[in-house]
Amino acid sequence: MPFQKRFPLFPQIIAIAACLFLVMAMSVTLHRRYHFETERILYLPYAPYLAMMDNSLKSGIADFFYIRMVLSLTDEFKDKNERLKYIQNTAAVSVTLDPRMVQSYFFAGVVIADDNESLRKGISFLTDYSYLAPDDWRLPYWIGVNYYQLGEYLKAAQFYQKAGQKPGAPNFLKTNPALFYYKSGETVAGIAYLEGLAGSVNDARQLELIERKLEWLRRIAFLEKNAGEFKQRFGRYPDELEDLVRAGLIGSIADDPFGVGFYWDKQEKRVKSRNRQPGKIFD
Numbered sequence: 442m443p444f445q446k447r448f449p450l451f452p453q454i455i456a457i458a459a460c461l462f463l464v465m466a467m468s469v470t471l472h473r474r475y476h477f478e479t480e481r482i483l484y485l486p487y488a489p490y491l492a493m494m495d496n497s498l499k500s501g502i503a504d505f506f507y508i509r510m511v512l513s514l515t516d517e518f519k520d521k522n523e524r525l526k527y528i529q530n531t532a533a534v535s536v537t538l539d540p541r542m543v544q545s546y547f548f549a550g551v552v553i554a555d556d557n558e559s560l561r562k563g564i565s566f567l568t569d570y571s572y573l574a575p576d577d578w579r580l581p582y583w584i585g586v587n588y589y590q591l592g593e594y595l596k597a598a599q600f601y602q603k604a605g606q607k608p609g610a611p612n613f614l615k616t617n618p619a620l621f622y623y624k625s626g627e628t629v630a631g632i633a634y635l636e637g638l639a640g641s642v643n644d645a646r647q648l649e650l651i652e653r654k655l656e657w658l659r660r661i662a663f664l665e666k667n668a669g670e671f672k673q674r675f676g677r678y679p680d681e682l683e684d685l686v687r688a689g690l691i692g693s694i695a696d697d698p699f700g701v702g703f704y705w706d707k708q709e710k711r712v713k714s715r716n717r718q719p720g721k722i723f724d
Contacts, residue, residue, distance in 0.1 A: 503539035506531050510548060521559075528553055529566050540573035551583050560587045578607030582614060594625035598634075612647050619654045626711055628662045653698050657714070660695045664703060664712045667691055681705050682712070 494502075510531040518524040532549030535542050546567060554563035564587045571580040585600030598618035605614035615638060622631030635655045642648050664682060667690045671679050674688070682705045685691045697703050700714035 499538040503535045503542050503545075506535040506538070507542060507545050507548075510535065510545065525553055525559055525562060529562065532566065533570065536570050536573055543574075543577065543579060546570065546574070546580055547583065550580075551586065554587055554590070557591060560591050563587050576608055578604045578610035578614065580604075581607070582610075589621070594621040595627065597621045598625075602634075612644075612650075615642075616647070616650055616654060619658060623658060623661065623714075626709070628658050628665065632658045632662060657698045660697070661703065661712045661714070664691075664694070664705075668705065668710075668712070678707070678710050679705055680707065 510528050513524065513527055513531065516524075518527065529549045532545040535545040550563040550567040554560040564584050567580050567584050567587075571577075571584075574580060581600045582604035585597045585604060588594075588597040588600060598621035601614050601618045601621065604610055605618075616635075619631045619635050622628065622634060632655065635651055635658065639648060639651045639655065642651060664685070667685050668679055668682075670690055671677075671685055671688055679685055679688075682694050682703060686693060694703060697714050700716050702715050703712050704715060705711075706713045
């Protein structure tokens with residue numbers, strides 16, 4: 442019996458084998474001559490589609506994406522920006538499925554923020570998704586924390602005030618903005634804020650703390666006003682606050698209700714307060 446009749450598919454098999462060999466040979470040649478960069482495809486499902494699923498499933502799947510987000514800290518990424526983008530996109534899926542997943546907001550908005558760029562991206566994430574949890578005081582608080590880390594104290598004060606107006610917010614969120622006004626050099630604005638706050642507080646202990654901070658800022662404002670008088674009289678700012686006493690502008694330097702004493706910062710040309718902890722200053 443002729444060979445072709447015994448093996449009718451033999452020519453096709455030879456042709457397929459030859460094609461495979463040719464593909465392999467070309468692949469080896471291309472690999473040797475050219476370097477092809479590979480890019481990881483970090484797929485995440487479209488969050489609004491997931492949000493349409495049955496409510497009984499959402500919480501468990503949100504937990505899954507939160508865990509995946511945390512584990513991504515040990516994954517390999519092309520660079521820091523790719524990792525940050527993946528973490529925040531995963532967090533977006535998690536909080537869209539379950540807006541109560543507070544740890545996802547915190548992780549993607551605060552934990553990953555370790556430099557100015559990531560702090561601002563953390564602020565953007567928390568701002569973009571805060572509508573999902575409008576009554577949670579922690580989101581504006583964390584935005585305020587990031588602004589504080591950036592040294593943007595007036596914005597930090599703004600978001601602390603927003604957080605302090607939310608249900609269940611701790612009292613420190615209502616009084617801490619005064620410190621941020623002080624750090625930004627806006628002492629008078631801090632006084633006005635605390636005066637307004639004092640008129641709306643009924644708790645005796647909180648009112649006492651507000652009054653102490655008010656007195657602290659008023660004493661700073663008084664010293665700064667007289668430092669300005671000193672400049673008008675002598676054409677320069679004082680070298681130290683004791684110069685105000687020697688010039689007869691004030692009788693003495695008032696005690697510092699919060700720190701261990703006021704001092705004149707010659708570089709910033711304003712009054713500051715030394716912290717009670719050695720080596721630390723409210724600056």
